[in-house]
Structures are given as C-alpha cells and as structure tokens.
Amino acid sequence: MIKRWLRYPMSMRYRFMFVFFILIAVPFALVGYIALSKSEKTIHNSNLDSVVQTGKNLDNFFYYVRNEQDKIMASDELQTLFNDELNDGIDEIDYANKLISYTDTLNYANKLFKIRLFPLNPAEHPVYMKSAYDVVDMNQVPWFEEIVANGRSFWNVFGAEEHSSLFVQSTLGSVKRLHSLKTFQPLGIVVMEIRPSILAEFIYPVKQLDNQKLMLVNKNNEIIYSTDDKYGEIEDSLKPELLASQVSKTMNYEGKSSLISASAVMGGELRLVSIVPLKDLNNPVAVLNKLTLAFLVFYFLLSIFLAGYLTVKYTSPISSLVRQMKVLARNNFKEDSLSRTNLVERSDEVGWLYRGMHNMIGEINKLLKETKESEKRKKQLEFQVLAYQINPHFLYNTLDTIRWKAEAHHIDEISEIVSSLGSLFRLSLNGGKEITNVRKELELLKAYVNIEKVRQSSLVRITYRIEEEILQLPFMRLVLQPLVENAIRHGIADKGDAGMILIQGGLEENGICFRITDNGPGIPEEMRQTLLDPAAATKNDREGGLGLINVHERLRHYFGEAYGLEIESELNKGTTIVLWHPILPEDTTELDG
Template identity: 35%
Template sequence: MIKSLLRLSSSLRNRIILIFFAITIVPFILFSAYAHTKSVEGIQQANATFTMSYLVQSKINLEAYVDKLNEQMNELIGDKQLQSLLEQPPASSQDEVSASVDLLNIVYQKKKQMDALQLRVYPLNADAYPTYLRALEVTSSTRKEDWFRDAANSTLPFWHLSVHGGPNNGPLVSYVKTFTSLHNRTPRGLVVADLADNHFSRFFSPTKRLQGQKFLIVDETGSIVYDSAGNQWTGELLPSAKLLEMRNVAKEGVETLSIYNEKNLIAFVRMDSLPWTILSLTPMQALSEPLAAMQHLLIFFLIAYMICTVGVVIYLTRNFTQPVFQLVKLMRKLEDGDMRMWIPHQNRKDEIGWLFRGFDSIVRKIEDLIAQSTLAERTKRELEFQVLSHQINPHFLYNTLESIRWKAENHGRNDIGEMVSALGNLLRLSLNQGKDITTVGREIEQVKAYVQIEQARIGMPLRVLYFFDEELLDMTFMRLLLQPLVENAIQHSIRGNFEKGKVILSGRVEERDLVIDITDNGKGIPEEVIKGLNETGAHRQPAGRSGVGLRNVNERLKIYFGQAYKLQIETKEGKGTKITIRHPILPTGDENQAETSGDLDLSKMEGRRSGGPGSSRSAG
C-alpha cells in the first residue's frame, strides 16, 4: 500500500490530484464517517437500554406464567381420586373402563382451569389401562420415545420440544413432571402440559419499526425453543458460540455479533426459575435505517465536492501537468535514442512554452552532432580500409601466387600447388574486393581454405564439419567472422590432440536473426580471456594470442549491430567450447549495394543497433 502511494506521488500530476483530494474529499469523508458512527452508537445505546428493560419485564411475566402452570399441575397431582385410580390397578376389564372414564373426566376438568394447549396424564403402569391410553391416542411407540423413558426414570421436571408436533405442524413445547404416590415415593405417572407458540408470543411483540427484529428462547443446551419470527430457527442450535459462552458467564448483557453473516445488536437475559435464556436480535441495518436520509444528503454533498474537485484537476492537468508529462515522454524517447520524434510547437509565453522550445532546440543540435560523428566514423573506417588495401596490389599478388602454383605442378609438387592455391583463395575471400558484406557461403569457403592450409602445414587431417542448409549459404553476412573463431579453436583448443579433436560449424534461423554455432571438444577457453572480452577503456587488460580473434569478432559485432549481438560463449575446462554468433538477417539488396559501392550501408545498421534479441539460445 505504501509503495503504491509512493509511486503515485512520484508524478507532479498525481501529486496535484492527491493534494486536492486530501484537502477537500478526505476531510469531508472523515467528518461524515465520524458523524455516522456516533449516530449509530447513540441509536444502539438507546435501543439496548429499551430492549434490556423489555427483556427483564418479559422474563418476569413468563416466569409468573410458568409458576402458575406448575401450581395447577401440582394440584392435579395431589388430587386424591387421581392418586386412588393409579395406586390400585383395575381388577377387571369393566373396572378398567370405569377407571379410564374417571381419569379422563379428572384431566378434562383440570384442563379447563389451565392456560395450556393440552393436558395429559400417563400412567406408568400403562398395560393396566389400555382403554385410557387408546382414548389418549397413545401407542406403544410413544412409550418408547426418549423423552417418555427419560421422564419415567427421573423425578425432576423438564421441558421437551417437538418441532412439528403442534397445531398446523408447528412447534410444541411440553412441560413434563413425574409424580409419585401421596403415601410413598413410588412413581405413578407423568403429567404433561403442552404449550403452542401462541402461548409464548403473548410475552414478546417485536416492534414494527425495526425490520427483522426477533426474540428467541434458548434452553441450557443452546437449542432454540421459541422464535418470534415464525419459528424459523426453532429446534436449531443457536448459531453463535460466543453468545452461548457469554450467557454462561453473565446473567444479562448486550453485544454486537454476526449471525448468519448479518450483524446484529443482541441483548440477553437469563431466567431464574427456568433453564432458559431470552434473547433479542436486532439487525444493525434496521437500526441505521433512520440515518438513511442524512446519508443521502452527505452523498449528495460528496458528489458535488468530487465534481468540483475533478473539474479543477482537469483544468490543471490539461493546462499544466499534461504538457509537462508530454515533455517527460519526449525526453524518455530521446533517452532511448529516438531522434525522429515529433515535438509539438508551443506558442505559450509562460515557462511551459520555454521548456518545449528549448527542448526542440537541444534535440536538433544533438541530431546534427550525431550526423557529424557518424560521417566522421564512416570516413575514418573507409580511409583505414583503403590504407590496408593499398599495401598490397591484389591483382599482382593473385598472378604471383598463380605462377608459383603452375611451376610447382610442373615440377610434380602438387602439394605445394594446392597450398598456394588455397592461400590465394583465402586472400581473395579475405579482401572481398574491399567490401564489408559477403555471404555465408563465401565465409565458409574462406574457412575451408584456411583449414586446407593448416592441414598442409601440420601434415595431418583436421576434422572440421559443416552443417548448413542451402538457403542459408546465400544470406548476407559480415566478412571475417567465422575464420578467426575457427582459427582460435584449432590453434588453442584442439591443438595437441588433432586425432580426437573436432570443430563443428552449424547454422540456423531464429526469428529475425541468423545464428551460427562454432563448437569444439578441446581444452576450453580460460576464464580470464572471457572476462577480458567485456572490459572496455582503461579496464581492458592486454589480450593473449588466444583472445585476439575473439575480441576482434566480438568488438565488430557490437560496433555494427549493438550490445545485443555480442558473442555468446559456453565453455568448460577440458570439456570444449561453444561460441554462438547472432547476426541480423539483412535484405539481399544490402549485399548487391555493397558490391557496387564497396562499403557497408551503416544507416541500416544503425537502425538495428537499438533492437534485436538479448541472448543467444543454445542449439542441441
């Protein structure tokens, strides 16, 4: 984040934009955020206070209702007739029917006095009362349910939730108590009072102004017993472990938590006489809804501020920073060597106009200096080559060598004749009629002539292999690049082991370049020689005999085609050397022009110095 801001602030235009935003938009946004935060906090605090008071009152009312329900159930349990009917099982079926009628009448009369959906009494000795159980629609499966077995084996009352056991397939909360005989502690039966959701909804009425507010009753295990919002979550575990932990620590509290990815203001109160906790969930979005009008007003002002700021920034950018930015781009083009760029004329009388006119004048002067320098360098090389060419008359030298070869053959010394013929061919190809550009085929002929002379001189064959496609031989190529490298390989790498030594020349085309590899299996090139190739000026060390040919070829490639076309060398002591020459593919016309003018077209070479691949890819 910090690095991104630093990069943005590096430009004058971006600085102006950042400053305007900092002094206009940022303070407004901060003030709006602060006001909104404080407003939400005030609403939360007021809502929390009101909700907590409401929950405490609901707790008192609900506990009073349950206490009364418990008293009524205890009155039923203490009924002597009920106890008498359950203490002594019926002796006959007729007595059983009579007892069942009496039990139903007792339960029915008590039900009319109780505020419950249904009241039921289950004898624990169920087999002795089949008629009564059929009237209650109790089957053997009911007695096998977990809650029935737990109640029969416990003397403590508990609450049982049936999610789909109530009216309209709704939830049903049952209050279950096991009772014993009045004379001893022998269990006699179960009393069950069923409560539907409407028995709880009378104690909780969410306000319509807070959309989404709901009240929950959660038991000691974290299961939701009652949900005021249509029992959406009834029977599920409360989806907040943190809230359950808070409930176990404190009897009441207020907290802001996320439930089902929705942020809620939650208030809770733990009941005293019941194993329940009452919760109120109010979505934060509903609390902040009254602030919507103020937010709209703030957004309107924010948009107005942004429009004004953007207008000022556009004005400054178009009239000041954009011209400066354009001038910077022109300077970068000049830095990259692009001297043909178009510089717009500025009629402005301020500092921006002075900068453009001054920059245009500087570029024109640099162009003139480069043209003069290029012309001087070209003239210098032409004069140097003429001096070398005039040291020997090529026609005189060719005729003399031909006479020597003719006389040698007349005296039966064909070996001398072949050696003189190869020397003449080597000299002819080296001079190349004073031209700097030749073809790949002529360069290979020159290498073959040199190898022939070396074989005659050392008196043993040399293994030099050539792998070039026919179409490569006619491609234009700078002269005297291959022979010095082959000579270096023969004289300094495979020398002393000509029986096993081998030099391989291979060529290929990669993209827009001609790539030639010279590979040998000799001793390798010393590391100091390779380091010396890249040294320039005062740091350049004197090259040994093994480095002269390499440096000559490397310097010529860099002078004509740029740094990207220097030699690529892979060598290892005792494992051989691989030297890669990367040469741009020149149009065929370059060679033809060189044949007529006797010189290399430097204007085309200058255009290629700034481009080209940066490295040579090794061939297998």
C-alpha cells in the first residue's frame, strides 16, 4: 500500500503541501513530544533530587542525634546513676528524684529531642517508674522486650496508644541499651525521641503536592514516620523496589499510578520514600500538552494556507514551464515551438526561469549547429589520418629484411643492432597499451642497452639483480630505459671501461622498488634538488629519452605522491635513482587518469 502510494504521480501542488507540512508541523510535533518527555523526566528527576538531598540532611541529623545519645550514655553522671553498686543503700525516693532531675535537666536544655531513661529491670524501681511514666511493668511493651533481649539499637515509633499523657502525636525515637564503660555490663535503656516538629521541618519541604505522601521506612519495611500518620508495614509491591540505595520508578500504589522516589538514610538503616500520584505530578505537563496540540492545529492550517498561496503564485507557473519544456523536447528544441507568455515579464525568480529558458533554447540551437559542423570536420580529419597512416608491421618487416641481409653478408654488428632496434620499437609501442609487465620492460631495457653497447666505443657494464617474483607483475612502460640512459650518459660516460651500472628490483613495503646505481661522479646538491622539480630549468635539459622528470611526473600522476623517483647521490661516489611503483592487479592493462 505504501509503495503504491509512493509510486503515485503526485502533482507539485500536493508535493509542496506535503513537504511544507513535514518541514513545519512534524518538527514542531517532534519538538513538542521531546519537550513533554523531557519535562516529565525533569520533574521526576527533580522529585528524586529533592528526596535524595532531604535524605542527606536527615542522615546528618540522625547521626547527630545518635552522637548526642552516645555522649549522654558515656557521661559519668548517667553511668553513676545506673550503677547498682554505687547506688546501694540509697533511698528509692532519692534515687527516683535524681533520675527525674537529671532527665529534666537534659530535656530543658535541648529543643531538638527528648530523653527517656529506663532501668534494665523497671520492677526494681517502682517509685521512679510510677513517678516518671505512671507505669511500673515495662516487660509487656514489645520495643522494651526487644532492646533488653537483643541489645541492638533501632528506630521506633512511639504513639498515644502507648502513653496518652506523654505522646500527643506519633514520635520517632532511637532506642539504645546502656552499658558500663568498665565492665560492658548492660545497665539500662536510653530512648532519644526526636520532637515531631523538628522532623517535620526536614521532611515537609519535600512535600510539593497535596496528595504527596512522605514516609521513613526501616529495614523491616515498617513505617516509622509518615506525613499522613498511617503506620504499619508498607505494601508488598513496594518492598522489592526499596532494596536499592536510590529509587525513581513509576508503579501502582494503593490503586493509583504513582512516582515512587526513595533514598537510603543512615547507611541503609532507614529509607526516605516519596509517593506522588502521576496525575498530580504531571498536571503542569498536561497543560503544556494541550498548548502543543493547539499550536499543531494552527500550524497545520497555516501550512494549508501557505501551500495554496505558493501554489498559485509559483508552482502553477513552474508546471506551465515544465509543459513547455516537454513540448520543446518533442520538437527537438526548435525555437518556433516555444510559445510566448507574459510570465517572461515577471521580475522575480519565475521570470528569470522563463527568460533563462528562452536564452537556453537559443544557445541549444546554436550549439547544435556548431556540433554538426564539428562532426563534419572530424570525419574529414579521420579520413586524412587513415590516408597517411603507416602500418607498424611494414616497419617491423623492413627491419627484419635489413637484419637478414646483414647476416647474409656476415655483418653481425649491423644484424644485432637492427634486431635490438626492432625489439625496442615493438616493446615500446606495447600494442598501444600503457601497462606492460616487469619482464617485458626489462627486455626493452636490454634491447636499448645492446644498441648502446654497439654505439659506445667503450664497454658498457651493467649488472642485473631482479627478484623472480616481480617479473610477471603489471608495470608502466618506458620508465626504466630513461633512467638507465641517464646513468649511461651523465653517470659513466667519462669513466671508460671502469664505469658500472647496477640494476636491482624487488618487492618492498611500499610496492615494487627499482634501484639504478652508477659509480659516476655524482650530482651536486643544488642540482639534485631541482632534477625532479617540474618548474626547474633542468626539466628541458635532456638529450634523448623521456628524462627523469617525465618518468617522475607520469608515476605521480597515475599512482599518487607516494610513488615516483628519489635521487640519492654523493660527489665522487656515484648516484642511485630509486623508483617506486605500486603493485597492480594482475589483469591491469590500462591506466585511468
């Protein structure tokens, strides 16, 4: 269905409307969606950040409470009051008065928390228990039984159900067992209760929405503080989520989709949990969503209006121009098939298009005439070339005839030079192809050397050290002969029989490498630096051959700057020309360039 719709020939008008909508409305919708999702993510992250920060503040406060509790428990006065050996013989009423007086002194001096002190065995101090707490037997109170039995400190919630005269509202407290600093024997129980108003000052700033619930949960998943005064165990679905040190997750809680944010407090002993219904949390985003939808409708209507305007003003004239171009193409761009229109008079881009088309048709007719004349002249030139062309086989056969005549008259030197010249001519042409192979290029070189040996009055001594593995590799023609010619004429020409040339070839990391070394006088440094410079005057200073610069430029032109020639020379020690050639595929016969 989609492919069929894409193949359907849509007019420019509808294409323009479609493109305009894609370029305006779709990006706006995409940006709106991203903005909404980012806003939601930002709100969620902000909620988690506030919970984490409040958790850190609570962490510091709870550690402070515990430290203060430890200081009181380590004080000499409290250690003395709970040491039975030191209190033997003291009247029970006096003992009760001392404990109550000490407790009142601590509580009046501190506005953050409240201290409660309990003997390890309350039944042994009925006067104190009755006077301070209006109770004698504490052994039936669960939290008291737990601290006496286990001795491990914990956080507990104290409510009005435990003691209506002491607790008007639920209060969070730290419960610890007091030990002797000398014998480490248990002496009593110390409860440090945080005043509810102080705890609210830490937690309530996090509460940003009316239906947001904040609570402190202990390791046993028991709620020890809650902003809605509901205690007990948390929901089972929430328990696995609170195992991590930080939590930010959307889930159902009490039948509502809510954002759960939590942060560990006191090293994981407690957790501060925030529960916010998503409906309340995303309410500002919902308003933004409606505003985005309104803008989308506006841009959709605007795109239709602008598409209609631009269609009438621009696309219709362009469609008319296309129709004229089709008519012209059917009539081979004849000027008489071009219809006149008042759109040519427009001063905007449409007018420029029409005027450009008229000028283009005139130029096309002019070029067609010139092309016909050019083809006519080309045919004449081809005929002339064919008329004067010399068949290379005629020249080969003539050279062979001269060689056989020389052999018949026992003139071996002429026979040898004619044979070498024929080979040189045949190999240098290479069937009109630019690529030969290393073996044939060496044959051409040896043919040239044979001619030079006959021409030179002195002996030309050349040694070849060529690796067998490179002989069949593709190689550019006519690159070795100019280098050897240069070595003979400018290197060993004045050495006589002492002149020697060493030709080495093989594979190296960069490709095929040839080194042509002579024992000539060497090249002065200033001349060596200009030999391969295309702009230098020495470029034209050549006697026969293609010259070093010719070979260098050909290699660089076809294969890149990594290839070409390098010149190594020292005065009175000789010269080495290094040729770098790439390894080409075996079937290469032509060069692109």
